[in-house]
Amino acid sequence: MDFCAILQERFPQIPCERDFPFAKHTTIGCGGIAAAAVCPSCVEELAALLSFLKTENISYCFLGAGANVLPADGYWEGAVVRFCRMKALFSADDSIYAGAGVTGGALLRFARERGFGGFEPFAGIPMTVGGGCAMNAGIRDGHFSDLVTRVVGVEAGRIRIFTEKECGFSEKDSVFLRGVAIAGVYFRGDRCAQEQIDRRTETFLLRRSHLPNGRSMGCTFVNPAGRSAGELIERCGLKGVSIGNARVSNGHANFILNEGASASEVSALIALVKEEVKRKTGILLREEIRRIP
Numbered sequence: 706m707d708f709c710a711i712l713q714e715r716f717p718q719i720p721c722e723r724d725f726p727f728a729k730h731t732t733i734g735c736g737g738i739a740a741a742a743v744c745p746s747c748v749e750e751l752a753a754l755l756s757f758l759k760t761e762n763i764s765y766c767f768l769g770a771g772a773n774v775l776p777a778d779g780y781w782e783g784a785v786v787r788f789c790r791m792k793a794l795f796s797a798d799d800s801i802y803a804g805a806g807v808t809g810g811a812l813l814r815f816a817r818e819r820g821f822g823g824f825e826p827f828a829g830i831p832m833t834v835g836g837g838c839a840m841n842a843g844i845r846d847g848h849f850s851d852l853v854t855r856v857v858g859v860e861a862g863r864i865r866i867f868t869e870k871e872c873g874f875s876e877k878d879s880v881f882l883r884g885v886a887i888a889g890v891y892f893r894g895d896r897c898a899q900e901q902i903d904r905r906t907e908t909f910l911l912r913r914s915h916l917p918n919g920r921s922m923g924c925t926f927v928n929p930a931g932r933s934a935g936e937l938i939e940r941c942g943l944k945g946v947s948i949g950n951a952r953v954s955n956g957h958a959n960f961i962l963n964e965g966a967s968a969s970e971v972s973a974l975i976a977l978v979k980e981e982v983k984r985k986t987g988i989l990l991r992e993e994i995r996r997i998p
Contacts, residue, residue, distance in 0.1 A: 708741040708763060708784055715757055720744045725785050727776035727997075730768065732831055734920040736776025736968045739998065742768075742785040748857055748864055748888035751786070755886060756862030758784060766998040767886060769836030770808065773923050774995050775975075778968045781998050788835050791888060796821070800854065801892045805835030809842075813906065822897025823852055825905040829913040831923070838890050839881035840995070841874045846909075850874035855891040856881070864888075877927050877993050917954040920963040925975060926990040934990055935959035938978055941985045948974040 709723040721743050727736030745751040758765045764783035768774070788806035794815050795802050801821060803812050809832045816824045826847035827837065836842070838849050838856060853874070856867040858881065873880040881887050926934040938944070938958035946953045949970035954960040961974055975992065983989045 706740070706782065708782075711761070711763075712741060712743055712754075712757075712784065716743070716750070716754060719746070719750055719754065720790075731771035731774055731776055731922075732920065733775060733922045733963050733968075733971065735778075735963050735966055735971060736997075737779040737781060739766075739781045739783055739785045741783075742787055744787045744790045746790040748791075748859065751791075751886055751888055752859045752862055752864050754786065755859055758786075759862060764998065767835070767839075768997065769805070769833035769839075770831050772831040772836070773840060773842075773993060774997050775922060775971060776968060776997050783998050785998075786886070788833060788887075791835075793889065796894070799894050799896070801894055802889055803834045803892065804889045805833060805838075805887045807834045808832070809834070809837060816892075816894065817899055817902045817906075819894075820896055820899065820902075821892075821894030822902050822905070823847065823895045824892075825902060825909055828906045828909040834890050835887040838872075838887055839879055840993075841877055841879050844909075848874070849890075850879075852892045853890055854893050856887055857889040857891075859886040859888060860884075882995070915956075917956040917960045917962060919954075921954070921960045922994045924959045924993050925961050925978075926959055927993045929988055929990070932988070933959075937982050937986055937988060937990070941981050943978055943981060946974070946977070948977060953978065 709721045712721045725739040725742035728734050745754050768785050791804035791806040793804040796819050809827045809830050813824045826844050841849050858867050928934045935958045943953050944958050945955045950964045951966035951970040951974045952962050954962050979990050
């Protein structure tokens with residue numbers, strides 16, 4: 706079925722790409738091909754598009770910056786909903802609104818220019834606002850849940866506003882990982898001198914400079930309560946272990962590097978790491994990454 710032709714006929718104003726390659730649009734750099742990719746520009750287009758896809762029984766998935774995701778190999782008869790045209794950014798009083806397609810870097814720069822602090826822990830993290838909010842991205846020093854006040858989303862084809870409580874934030878999780886699309890996010894801002902923002906930003910960028918180079922999804926597993934997933938994996942002797950061309954990083958054991966691997970090889974290595982850590986420590990690691998489609 707030519708999904709692009711169907712979508713272009715119904716939504717001529719929404720760009721549609723045929724045979725979308727996951728490998729070119731994800732940080733892990735592997736995976737197959739989707740039949741189509743569509744890029745709505747506003748929440749109204751997003752709601753109409755999702756309602757149509759559901760009515761027509763066309764499978765779909767969401768994709769932001771392509772970090773923290775593992776796409777499947779092969780050809781997928783479905784549509785990738787992208788947010789690259791949803792880049793509205795504005796501020797009012799002590800609040801910032803950012804569209805789902807705004808990058809983390811653009812959000813941080815916008816906040817700095819207007820004297821809003823608190824966004825510095827996101828420095829250097831490859832993400833969009835939509836993906837970062839959905840996965841409650843962040844580090845020990847700060848997560849999206851610390852700053853989000855409201856989310857404009859689409860649930861079951863209907864536009865609705867989610868309050869902070871309704872977002873259901875927890876460790877690398879939220880209600881938006883269960884089929885709810887994010888169109889934009891309102892953040893609370895803390896007034897701060899630009900010099901202080903710059904110092905804190907440099908601190909977080911320096912921390913990230915020690916992370917492994919190469920194609921990866923970022924951290925593969927969520928840190929168990931009071932523990933480091935990377936340290937557990939290292940203790941189990943899994944640094945450098947590989948399956949095919951997928952390898953556990955020698956620098957940071959919570960990173961899996963793609964050195965020419967297929968998605969199935971990356972997936973098999975994830976399963977091996979989980980099995981070995983469970984066998985040797987009794988701890989079952991929870992995946993931080995999302996499988997798509």
